[in-house]
Amino acid sequence: MSDKALVVLSGGQDSTTCLYWAIDRFGIEKVTSVTFDYGQRHHVELECAREIADCAGVPNVILPIDTFAALGGDALTDPGIEVVNESAEGSGLPNTFVPGRNLIFLTFAAAYAYQRGITHLVTGVAQTDYSGYPDCREETMQSLQTALRNGMESEIRIHTPLMHLSKKATVQLAVELGALPAMAMTHTCYNGKRPPCGACPACELRAKGFEEAGVVDPLTPNT
Numbered sequence: 625m626s627d628k629a630l631v632v633l634s635g636g637q638d639s640t641t642c643l644y645w646a647i648d649r650f651g652i653e654k655v656t657s658v659t660f661d662y663g664q665r666h667h668v669e670l671e672c673a674r675e676i677a678d679c680a681g682v683p684n685v686i687l688p689i690d691t692f693a694a695l696g697g698d699a700l701t702d703p704g705i706e707v708v709n710e711s712a713e714g715s716g717l718p719n720t721f722v723p724g725r726n727l728i729f730l731t732f733a734a735a736y737a738y739q740r741g742i743t744h745l746v747t748g749v750a751q752t753d754y755s756g757y758p759d760c761r762e763e764t765m766q767s768l769q770t771a772l773r774n775g776m777e778s779e780i781r782i783h784t785p786l787m788h789l790s791k792k793a794t795v796q797l798a799v800e801l802g803a804l805p806a807m808a809m810t811h812t813c814y815n816g817k818r819p820p821c822g823a824c825p826a827c828e829l830r831a832k833g834f835e836e837a838g839v840v841d842p843l844t845p846n847t
């Protein structure tokens with residue numbers, strides 16, 4: 625079992641906090657990061673991830689997965705679908721839900737890790753996430769870990785340091801870990817705005833977390 629770690633870095637606030645968590649836990653020379661180019665509406669995320677990894681001083685690799693856009697039906701990969709904040713009737717999920725996304729991401733990350741003798745995967749999923757995405761739940765992550773271990777005959781371990789943290793606690797953790805400077809490079813807004821729109825649910829949740837933690841968001845220092 626190696627002590628090397630791979631962080632799934634989306635370019636957002638949570639995965640950035642996880643990157644610094646991994647550096648703190650495993651040591652900077654043991655950490656690398658992966659970002660998925662899955663046809664996301666906000667391509668700027670890829671540049672953000674690169675900047676954040678540079679800021680933290682860890683390598684970043686971008687891996688392409690173009691199948692999600694071909695599947696269609698979600699607002700994050702289909703430019704023809706507008707981001708709607710309300711949950712859809714029936715599923716109870718907003719149309720920003722990309723079915724299977726985290727499962728696929730972590731499976732590819734595990735395969736990448738396998739080839740490089742990396743044991744630890746780190747992801748910023750949180751059960752407390754306001755959207756209630758089912759692929760962010762602890763139970764999902766635990767069963768995926770079991771599936772990956774069985775399927776790859778490996779000791780891969782999925783770490784979810786933010787799983788039970790509120791947004792406030794996540795901001796506090798970011799401050800403790802020295803992740804704040806990198807927060808200025810993160811991307812959260814569902815509308816893809818830089819500076820962020822301030823009005824979408826992702827922006828509102830982020831602002832609430834910083835406000836409750838009593839910390840100025842370096843991305844929006846003047847609001």
Ligand SMILES: [Zn+2]
Pocket residue numbers: 812813814815816817820821822823824825826827828
């Ligand atoms: Zn926004």
